[in-house]
Amino acid sequence: MKITTIALNTFKEAKRDRVLYLLFFFVAVCLLFSRFLALLTVGDRVKIIKDVGLASISLFGMLMAILMGTGLVYKEIDKKTIFTLLSKPIHRAEFLLGKFLGLVLTIFIMTVLMTAVFMLILFLHTFAVDWKILLAILYIFFELCLMTAVALLFSTFTTPILASLYSLAFYLIGHLSWSLEMLIKKVKSGAGRVALRVLYTVLPDLENFNFKTEVVHNLPIPGKLLGVSFIYGVVYTAFLLLLAMLVFRRRDFV
């Protein structure tokens, strides 16, 4: 119940954030732009709209998660609102979880809105509804939840600017780490291969949540892959939240 109260208050606060509306505006512009881009393309125009649309939702969703997530805890400490909050009989873990869920709720609603705009533009072009798109967006949402946890983790111990840079680095590494897997296959077995394997395990692989290509090009998606990706997301997010709680547990609010 305490977590819900904090989450709803976080949602209320996030709703007031102008960044949110600015980003939403840019998504709408990008989605519209995809329609014009399609006109310039030879071949399957629908694919271009889908591709640009999904990429926009993913990119701007990520910016929302980072820009708002990194300020979440920092703002409470900076504005000293945390003093009265934590003087009540609540655990610091409950506070963090409330903050996380509040932002996840905000991002969920934003994703739904972005999806609605996207589906409308797509429908106006094709006069058909492609439900598979929703699957790709669902996994984008899982990735955004993970990114929120990343931003929250950094926001427990550093300023929003640094936390944003760290989160962005995490995002970039997460989308490039799949190349390590390719490299592992090419390296001969030995110490080097083991080191690469360890590195790949520790680093996030956000490509696990990327089903855009499969959806856009109508390729089959194995159920097992969806299951593994889902479990990967849940475990990694839980791990990040646990880490954030550990950092936050003994922090002094001077």
Next chain:
Amino acid sequence: MGKVLELENVHKAYKLGFILKKKPVLKGVSFHVNEGEIFGYLGPNGAGKTTTIKCILNLIFPDSGRITIFGEDSLRPRARQKVGFLPENPYFYDYLTGREFLAFYADLLGIHGQLREEKIKYFLKLVGMERAADLQLRKYSRGMLQRIGLAQALLNDPALVILDEPMGGLDPIGRKEFRDIIVNLKKEGKTVFLSSHILQDIEMICDRVAIILAGEIINQGYLGDLISEKVLFTEVIIGGVPAAEFSHLGESVSTSGDRVLLKVFEEEKIDRVINLVQQNKGKIISLLPRTETLEDIFVNMVKNQ
């Protein structure tokens, strides 16, 4: 009388930037607060008052020592179940209205439904904020924030109320109202821990005090024990007699028109002053014996340190 709050040898040092050097803020603070009393925690700015309170509330962690609230270790959130807290310069979510703000904290404390509405109404009235209840907190003055902050601290019907410089931003009327509320809390059987550097407030309402200076408790006890009844000097305001006449009897502090303010240190000299006034056909406008105040003790202690 049970102990509501107890601190035993609490130490805390803050790190100074990246250098490993630490600055000690609390150097073995020990005191206790008895049930049902108003306890004054007195000290100049930077003495460690707020740090002590933050340690009690688990907002910062002491390096060593032990803090218990109602016999429970302060590290457990459960220890804060019956505690209400009003911080110095209260900072709240400024996008909420006064009513929403109280509702938020009521929800956090597990107070819901009809009871929540009744409590909000009651406390808004108690702190005199009914008219501003639907205004966003960003539009509140400091005094108004202090008032709504007090309401927030009392929502859970706490047995121990911790107030950090509660009368800082208030006008004289507001301060009187706050004092009345605090005295009423005591009448209701609550224990109040009050930190302040406004000595008059503490002197007026506190039962016991502890004085902290540079991180150390330098004196504590019942106000009556700390303040002696001895007359320090007598202030006499005399009309119609020049100040020079009294130079051998006391210290002339100021003159205004034909009035003289005289400080007489020995009691036996007072009669001589009165006689001298009568001989010179002047008049005594007022005669006020000054006993030791908390302020005197405080100033002396700070000087001695």
